[in-house]
Amino acid sequence: MEKKEIQEQRMKGYFVQATKELLKGEGLKSISVRNIAERAGYSYATLYNYFKDVKDLIFECVKDFQDECEAYVKQETKICMNGPEKIKGITKAYVKFFVQYPGIFELFYLEKMSSIESKQHTSELICSFPDRLCELEWNACIKQKLLTAEDAEIIKTELNYLTSGMLLHYLNRRIPSSYNEFIKTMELQITNVLNKIPLQGK
Numbered sequence: 443m444e445k446k447e448i449q450e451q452r453m454k455g456y457f458v459q460a461t462k463e464l465l466k467g468e469g470l471k472s473i474s475v476r477n478i479a480e481r482a483g484y485s486y487a488t489l490y491n492y493f494k495d496v497k498d499l500i501f502e503c504v505k506d507f508q509d510e511c512e513a514y515v516k517q518e519t520k521i522c523m524n525g526p527e528k529i530k531g532i533t534k535a536y537v538k539f540f541v542q543y544p545g546i547f548e549l550f551y552l553e554k555m556s557s558i559e560s561k562q563h564t565s566e567l568i569c570s571f572p573d574r575l576c577e578l579e580w581n582a583c584i585k586q587k588l589l590t591a592e593d594a595e596i597i598k599t600e601l602n603y604l605t606s607g608m609l610l611h612y613l614n615r616r617i618p619s620s621y622n623e624f625i626k627t628m629e630l631q632i633t634n635v636l637n638k639i640p641l642q643g644k
Contacts (some may be wrong), residue, residue, distance in 0.1 A: 454492045456482045458502045465503060466545045470553050473500070497560035500549075504564055507546050508571055511539045515575055525588070526639045528579045529601075533632050536572060537605050541621070544613045551606055552614075572602050588639050600635050 460481035464472045473496060479486040493499050518535035522528045540547040549558065555565045573580070580594050589597070608631065611617040612624045 450492065453484075453488075454502070456484065457489055457492060457499060458506060461496075461499050462503050462506060465500075465507075465549055466543055469545045469548050470557065495560065497558060497564075500558045501560070501564050501567075504549070504558075504567055507543075507549075508567070511536065511546075511571075512575060514539050525579060525583055525586075526636050529576050529583075530632055530636055532576050532579070533572070533601055533605060534629060536575060537609060537628055538625075540609050541613070541624075547609055547613055551610065572605065573598055583639060593638070597635060597638055601632065604631055604635060 457478060460478050461473065464477060464481060475486045475489055475496060478496070478499065479489050482489075489499075493502075515532050515535040518538070519528060519531035522531035540550075550568050550571075559565055576598075580598065583589055584591050584594055605628075608624070608628050618624045618627060
């Protein structure tokens with residue numbers, strides 16, 4: 443990599459990191475070219491040398507946040523058995539990540555896509571993320587004939603709606619009122635959904 447390319451990647455990294463810090467701390471309402479540039483330590487005019495607009499920056503942040511979440515999930519599930527147990531572990535870790543970072547949850551699931559999406563497919567990137575985290579496990583279940591591809595899609599959809607819905611109620615309405623109760627209820631609901639996967643092949 444040439445010196446100019448290294449410098450460009452470094453500068454982009456400063457602006458991405460500054461944007462991520464603002465999103466984690468104060469959410470999308472804090473995002474403006476001036477706020478990002480000030481946090482990064484550069485002029486707002488410099489930002490436009492590396493990004494078309496704020497939406498391009500947010501797209502990069504979404505990718506980085508997903509990398510952070512994936513690393514957290516891998517750490518949390520490294521001792522889980524493959525198959526349904528691993529899917530359960532991944533789903534639980536995914537939920538716990540967003541409890542730790544409610545600003546990221548708001549960015550992913552509460553903001554209007556028109557506010558964060560430009561020509562890059564931010565919506566598709568976000569919506570497909572839970573399935574991508576579990577992709578190897580779903581494929582293994584199908585290969586072992588524990589369930590059909592059609593059944594897998596149904597269960598994936600149930601899990602996605604379940605997790606986003608429970609997070610929405612807990613983070614924005616404090617329902618349930620305590621974290622321990624939330625985790626207990628969430629684990630029970632995830633288990634109920636995954637119990638639709640038989641232990642033996644069909």
